[in-house]
Structure formats: C-alpha cells, structure tokens
Amino acid sequence: MSDRSSVPYLPDKAGVREPSERPATRWLLAECEAPDIDPFSFLSAASGLSSADEPRAYWRLGSRWVASRGALAQIDSRELGDRDPCAAVRIKAMELLGTPTAGRSGRSPGEGARQDVPRLYGGLAFHSRWSRLDPGEGEDLWAEFPAARFFVPAYELEGGEGHVSLRAWRRLDGSTDPKSELDMALEDLERLRSRVARVGRLERSDLEFESPVGSVREIVTWPEWRVSIERVLERIQTGDVQKVVLSRAVDVPLPGQIDPIGVVEEISRADPAANVFSFQFAPGAVFFGASPELLGSLRGRDFRTMAVAGSAQRGEDQEADERLGHALQESSKDRLEHGICVRELRDRLDPLTMRLDVQAKPRLHRLAEIQHLRTDLTAKVEEGTHILDLLSVLHPTAAVCGRPRDAAARVLAAEEPLSRGWYAGAMGWFDGAGNGDFVPGLRCAVLAGQMLRLFAGAGIVEGSGAEAEWEETSLKLRTIGRALGLGEVT
Helix, strand or coil: CCHHHCCCCCCCCCECCCCCCCCCCEEEEEEEECCCCCHHHHHHCCCCCCCCCCCEEEEEECCEEEEEEEEEEEEEHHHCCCCCHHHHHHHHHHHHHCCCCHHHHCCCCCCCCCCCCCCEEEEECCCHHHHHHCCCECHHHHCCCCCEEEEEEEEEEEEECCEEEEEEEEEECCCCCHHHHHHHHHHHHHHHHHHHHHHCCCCCCCCCCCCHHHHCEECCCHHHHHHHHHHHHHHHHCCCCCEEEEEEEEEEECCCCCCHHHHHHHHHHHCCCCEEEEEEEECCEEEEEEECCCCEEEECCEEEEEEEEEEEECCCCHHHHHHHHHHHHHCHHHHHHHHHHHHHHHHHHHHHEEEEEECCCCEEEECCCEEEEEEEEEEEECCCCCHHHHHHHHCCCCCCCEECHHHHHHHHHHHCCECCCCCCCEEEEECCCCCEEEEECCCEEEEECCEEEEEEEEEECCCCCHHHHHHHHHHHHHHHHHHCCCCCCC
C-alpha cells in the first residue's frame, strides 16, 4: 500500500456526516484547511477551547501524521471489568461509534472513503492478558496507562505530502440542532487556527539537564543482566523457549520540568524513518517513543505487518554502513532471531487470513542510530475483521516477548524486576470501520512528574552473549537519550 493509506482520508470540506447505520451517538464533523499550522505548535498552544489537562496525542507513520487533543469520550480498561482488553475495547467502541456497514469497511482511506465517525487514539499494555505477571518496580509510573486506554479527540490536525487539515468533532443528541452546532464548531476552528498560526512554531531551548549522565540510575545493572542472560540461555538449551526478549530500563530524575511535546518534535526530526508516537492523558504523564516497526495496519480486508529483529549500529560513512549491514545479513545469530519472529507472525496469521504473503528474504531496515533485518508480511482477511481482532492474536509478538509466547512471558516475569506497562505494548488508532494502525511501543520513555524512565530490549536466542546484548540495548537507549539532550545515556 502507498503511504497515502497510512492514515485515514483527509476530507476537503466542512459539513455534517451521518453514517449509513446511525450509531447510538451521532457525530458532527467540521473542518478547514490549515497549511500554516504545524502539529507541535497545535499541541503546545493553549487553545482556550478545552482544559489544560486534556488528553493529547501525536502519531506519525511513514510520511503522514496526526496531532489530536481534547477528549469527547474515553475508553479505559479499568472500567470494563476483567476481560481481554482487545475484546472489551472493541465492544465499548461499537457502543460508542456504532457498527459500520460492509461498504464502509471495504473502502480504503485515500481511495474515496468517507470518514463519518471519529477515530480513537491510545494503546494497549505489553501484558494485556498477563497483567498478573507484572508486579514489578515502577508500577506508579503507569498510573495513567492501564491495560488499555483510548480517547475520541475533540480536535485533530492531520497532514503529510503538503496537505494539512484541521478538524473539530462534536457529539450530537436528539435535542441538538446540527446546523447550529456546525456553525459553532466552525467558529471554534477558526479561532483555534488563527491563534496557533499567530504563535507559529514555539521557541524551545535545548533540552539539557544538570549532570544528566551522573544522575542516571540503572534498574537492571550489568551483573544482574549477565546472570539473567545466563539463566535464559539455560532455558533455551533445555528447549523451554526459543527466544526471550529481555529489557533494561534507566531512570533519569529531572531537576526541572521538561516539554514532552518538544522532545517528541526532536525525536521526529532526528529520525524521519521512525514511527513516532506520544500519548498524554494527564499533566506530567506522557508515554512517547520512535518505534522502528509496524505491528499491524488494516484497511478493509488488507492487512500488513512486519518482522523486525536482528540489529547492528550504523556506520560513520557509507562504506562502514554497508559493511555493518552486510555483516548483519550474514550473522547466523541475527538470522536465527529474525527467523523466529517471522515464523511466529506467520503461524499466528495463517488461520486468520484468506491469503498470506511473506517476503522471501529479509532486507535491511535503516534508522538514524541502528539498522535491522526486516521481513514484510501482507494478508487478505475476512470481511468485517477489526484491527483489534488481529491484535488480540498477534500481540505481544516474538519481537517484543519471545517464542513460545506464554513460556517467554513467564521467563520475563521471573527475570525482569520492572513493570513494563506500555513499553512493548501496542500504540495507535482505530476507527468505526475497524481500520487502524498500530506499532509496538519501542525506543520509548514514560514521564511521570519529574521522573523519566527509558526502555530498551534485546532478543536472546542460542548464540547470544551478555556483553553484545548489553551494547545493543545501550544503542537503542540513545534514540531517546539524545533527543532529551542526555548524550550517551549508558
């Protein structure tokens, strides 16, 4: 699929859109062109239209991006009972948005589809069905990030490829006059557009902290890491598991407040090839990152995903870069790790799809700081399949957990002293037709007040070594660390 289908269709005029099947809640959409607004100023500026503690999100996949703010409705797994989060969120979303017709679900954004209900933005925690295995240190960091949380935004700014559109959503009830509500929404949009355009790109100083390297605290120390790697390799030798993705985390106490939107802007600039995400549900509570891969993208019946595993650093020049890339492609350990991820995706997708195509040979996937082996998978699914149906089966993948999944999750529960929360979870959006995009929450950090925790993981397979995997995780930590002005984090 082209990049144009990576986010929903950008409508070109204001108006009221009513779905073919009217949901319990009717939605009104007003919009205007906004070529003079950038997403980070839009997220940062005080709009005067909603409270300071409103949810805010930024999402970039490929060349397309969307910034959203304000919440007309939220779905929080803590209010849905003890059920599989994917299933519970889907049921709640159907109540909120209504059930789409087959015609709408079968048309891809960018190909004439009309968006008549809003999207929900948010994420799923890593453990979804294994939250009982996750009592680790740092639980309070995830107070605003439960097993699943999504919101319907009041305002969206969406763009890419030279087109920027500003939208306002409104919920209608039986007593609301759509024409009057539309007029008010258009007035709100114009005030917001004018205000943000006047401010322009906000000036932000370099993000520097007092003695940041000296203040970094390793949650998993080098001696602890080495012992864990040895124990995992023993489990691999006995045949209990084929792969386990162990994670590290470092804490950075902040001497003052930081601008999380400014950090996300720096991440976006630093690595145009990464999929950037940021979710803020309360002041000072933000989860953000630059994921190297796609967990799943669904448009109608067309689904795509990718296996990304096996890593090497980038070279200082083209010759060194090509040499490192070639060595990665020839590495038996990295090919083994990558092959496990491909087989896991194939095995889980095969029963769900009408057709499954797997790229014959992995290729290099180059990011700013690191390069990986990558294999793309595309599939045709049954009519009416929802992106959350697929996530329920795929997440967490072997790229972030291991294989076999249940056995690897039990090893992680025993070996990792930390709470993963949304780290290695599923970040993204979905709409009323079941379309959506999700990436794994990787190369990421969670901010809680004046504490920042950075995460990185490494896939442990036969042939792995503690020192090499430590260096790999250090390289991954630099993706966020440098954007924060931390330099060499570890």
